[in-house]
Amino acid sequence: MRSGGEGAAGSGSARAGEAGPRGNIDQVIVSGSADGIVAVDAQGIVRLCNPAAAELFARRAQDLVGAPFGFPIVAGTATEIDLMLPGGGRRVVEMRVTVTTLDDDPLYVAALRDITRRSHTEGELAAALDRQNVAVAIAAHELHNPLAAISVLVDLLRDHLVALAEEQKADIVDRIADRTARLQGLVRKLLTASTIDAKGASAHLERVTVLEVILERLGELDRRPDEVRLSCGAELVALVDRGEFAAMLGNYLENALAYGRPPIEVSVRGREDWIDVRVRDHGAGVPQAFVPRLFDRFSREPHVERETEGTGLGLWIVRRLAQGNGGDAWYEAGEDGGACFCLRLRRAPAD
């Protein structure tokens, strides 16, 4: 439904509410305004719009003039509306309305200010706060259990120091050490995640011999030799932040040992520009339905939720770090049913 009437706004005088002096409507309404301005008549038909409004609507001014906009109504000083863009897009604007008169007829002047960016930023902020709340909740929950266990073990040791056999004492100390290591791992992940949130991956790229980092990490795992099998050329050099590569690999290995079943196979293959690292286990694999959410933050496969401690941060960290280093991280179903986690790194050019 279109109505004619172009040119109606071009002449005559206007009294712009309290603020405006008498003068040409274009001058009163449009001049010096960074906001989009749409003036509609008593029938709600657009009589005039400025270039900023045309830009906001992503339409030509001559297409807007004569179109039925409607009576703009604002409760209070301003309200938010969505502008419909051609092709299905939307733009959130803040609308303020002034009533004036043109040749003794009422003219409703809607000032539109783009707040899409502000809305987007507010949305991001809300999401960040949500994440932070979830992070705090998870941290509190995950820290609580090992801390409680350590507390019980320390009490046991203190209260029965004399009565306990040496073997029992050694066992208790081992358990305390184990839970302390878990806590350290958890705190490391939370710190990494918050660093990524604040600064992104640091990605201080350097030439790193892949085999070196893998052996360092395997050495820290303190596992039986038959639990982890390694296949990696000694000549493969990646262009990556060494510390972040170690964190990515460490998360993959921890994940395989926590949720999969040994033997864990770490295989590295060099391509022309890339190095692919695969960490494969012989467990049950990841249910197909969960795969799309596997690398999301705080996502945990439902049935492991109660059995194993974990934050659902590890794989998210791996992908963010991998992408920050110019690579990627993804999941493949293992050939024999296990899980296979993959990491792609940039290959350093030959010296």
Place this chain on the structure above:
Amino acid sequence: MRCDGGPYEREAVEAARAPEPELQVIRYSFQLYVAGDTARSKSAEANLRFLCDSLFPGTYEVEVIDTSQRPDLAEQAWILATPTVIRLAPSPQRRVIGDLSDHGRAAIALGLPSQDESPSEGV
């Protein structure tokens, strides 16, 4: 008490039985264009229904059109912004932009009867 059926009395009884002359009830019809299932959309719909329920309960219909689902309908109706409510009936059409939270202004802009007017009077 028996009615003996005299001619005047019969006339009076017939008149009493005859249906009253029908009041012409105006049915209001609205289309509300919103963009997605947002707080703004819900607020606009709630405000529109509140106005209708207050002013002419039971004699109105509201069709809510989500422009994110039906951009074609929005394009056809030349919807430039949401929320937009169009009063389709009674004619003439009127359209208002905003979430209608200022009930008084919204009612005036949509040409709705005020609280003390009879619903059948229309505008």
